[in-house]
Amino acid sequence: MMTSVSMTVNGKERRADVEGRTLLVTLLRETFGLTGTHVGCDTSQCGACVVHVDGKAVKSCTMLAAQADGSAVLTIEGLAHGSELHPVQAAFHEHHGLQCGFCTPGMIMAAVDMIERHDARLDEATIRHELEGNICRCTGYHNIVKSIQAAADHMAGQRHPGLVQAAE
Amino acid sequence: MYETNYHRPRDLDEAKSLFAAAAEGRYLSGGMTLLPTMKQRLAAPSDLVDLARLVxxxxxxxxxxxxxxxxxxxxxxxxxxxxxxxxxxxxxxxxxxxxxxxxxxxxxxxxxxxxxxxxxxxxxxxxxxxxxxxxxxxxxxxxxxxxxxxxxxxxxxxxxxxxxxxIPAKAAYAKFPNPASRYAMAGVFVAILEDGSVRVGVTGAGQDGVYRDATFEVALTADFQPSALDAIVVDPANMLADLHGSAEYRANLVKVMAKRAVAAAGSS
Missing domain, CATH: 3.30.465.10 (Uridine Diphospho-n-acetylenolpyruvylglucosamine Reductase; domain 3)
Known part of the structure; x- marks a missing residue:
């Protein structure tokens, strides 16, 4: 049985006919061609597939496409404004928060969600704890944590002008 | 994942009739267990009835x-x-x-x-x-x-x-998570009710699933301190054992988590 779904993906209205079993990540990658979202495991543990659905970070490999019907989906491709990187993307670039890059889309989407939920006020222990749903097999997380801290401090500086920034 | 039919009912009544009409229906809520289980082909419901958005x-x-x-x-x-x-x-x-x-x-x-x-x-x-x-x-x-x-x-x-x-007068939960799955290797919820009685619920460890520990409850009702549990030995005979931890390990972990929960509840 095919189901017709429509959703906003990175600000654009999209619709598709999907099987009941089609995963959101499959719809994004194979139907919409948005291959920035990765599939790194088959057990819902690695977080490479994290996207935002209605403003919340979710594992798109553990959600049916039909469950996202009517929702607003944000993927890594929708984060930058034109050629201007999102502050979290810029921080991963600046602080070399990756090696092979496979986990990076999920890491960045998780980091954006993390920073939003904490209103950009993050310390190292919180960042490390909050990353428990995202696995990186290269970096040992050190530069990922540094990147997220730098992005959070940058965004906090924009939101809370009086705040003393930890990283500067 | 095997094929399945997805349904999103408008209300509970429609959910129940969709389920009743299905050959082998399953209700879907967050899907955090059911969908991984279906991906592994350990479950193959003919129909999924999605409850997650029902007001x-x-x-x-x-x-x-x-x-x-x-x-x-x-x-x-x-x-x-x-x-x-x-x-x-x-x-x-x-x-x-x-x-x-x-x-x-x-x-x-x-x-x-x-x-x-x-x-x-x-x-x-x-x-x-x-x-x-x-x-x-x-x-x-x-x-x-x-x-x-x-x-x-x-x-x-x-x-x-x-x-x-x-709502309890005081309560705390202490959990030792499996570092990969984040499920409890042992998780102990301790509460003092408004009438002064103490309740202890244990998850992750018992081979019959969640249970209340009456021995802990008696000891903590008499004296709500972590040290009240010092002399109690948890019997490994009723504990889960798997590659993550033996029954003896879990028995000890239950006591450790119980003491941590008591300490946390006492200071709450």
Whole structure:
């Protein structure tokens, strides 16, 4: 049985006919061609597939496409404004928060969600704890944590002008 | 994943009739267990009836002595609810330890309880407080609801609607998570009720699923201190054993987590 779904993906209205079993990540990658979202495991543990659905970070490999019907989906491709990187993307670039890059889309989407939920006020222990749903097999997380801290401090500086920034 | 038919009902009545009409239906809530199980082809329901957006299953209601949570309320919503944090912070803290942030955005309390994973977190609090579980058909006490590993009193087609917790005077949950899955290797929920009695719910460790530890409860009712548990030896005979930890290891871990929960509740 095919189901017709429509959703906003990175600000654009999209619709598709999907099987009941089609995963959101499959719809994004194979139907919409948005291959920035990765599939790194088959057990819902690695977080490479994290996207935002209605403003919340979710594992798109553990959600049916039909469950996202009517929702607003944000993927890594929708984060930058034109050629201007999102502050979290810029921080991963600046602080070399990756090696092979496979986990990076999920890491960045998780980091954006993390920073939003904490209103950009993050310390190292919180960042490390909050990353428990995202696995990186290269970096040992050190530069990922540094990147997220730098992005959070940058965004906090924009939101809370009086705040003393930890990283500067 | 095998083929399945996805349905999104408008209300509970439609959900029940869709389920009844299905060859082998399953209710879908957050899907944090069911979808991975289907991906592994360990479950192959002919039809999925999605309950996650039903308004009848949403909402958190706090009264003077009770916190009532709709079945489709997510772990993240419980963890961040200002109302729950004000009157029952131990429950919000428990919800904030389930899985990881992304799982907490999807997973629901009703899904967790209906699944009754022996290493899930909520059952420890639900059983310890003998919370009231409301379904589409009846009202159940927690002691009657949990019936062993992945087994509850829910009948075919019955839907868990809400769970009502009596607000304890003090409570805390201490969990030792499996570092890969974040499920409890042992999780202990300790509460002092308004009448002064002490309740202890243990998850992750017992081979028959969540249980109350009467020996701990007697010792802690007499003296609510971590040291009150020093002389108690937890019997490994009833403990789960797997590649993550032996029965002896879990027996010791239950006591350690119980003492941590008592310490945390005492200072709350």
């Amino acid at each position: 009848e299953l949403k909402g958190i209601v706090v009264t003077a002595d009770t916190v009532t949570i709709g079945a489709a309320v997510t772990h993240a919503e419980v963890a961040t609810s200002a109302e729950i944090r004000a009157v029952f912070p131990a429950l919000a803290a428990l919800a904030g330890q389930i899985g990881d942030p992304h799982v907490r955005h999807r997973g629901t309390i009703g899904g967790s309880l209906a699944n009754d994973d022996p290493a899930a977190d909520y059952p420890a609090a639900v059983l310890a407080l003998d919370a009231t579980i409301v379904t589409t058909q009846r009202t159940l006490e927690a002691a009657d609801f949990f019936q062993g590993l992945f087994t509850t009193a829910l009948e075919d087609g019955e839907i868990l609607v809400s769970v009502a917790f009596p």
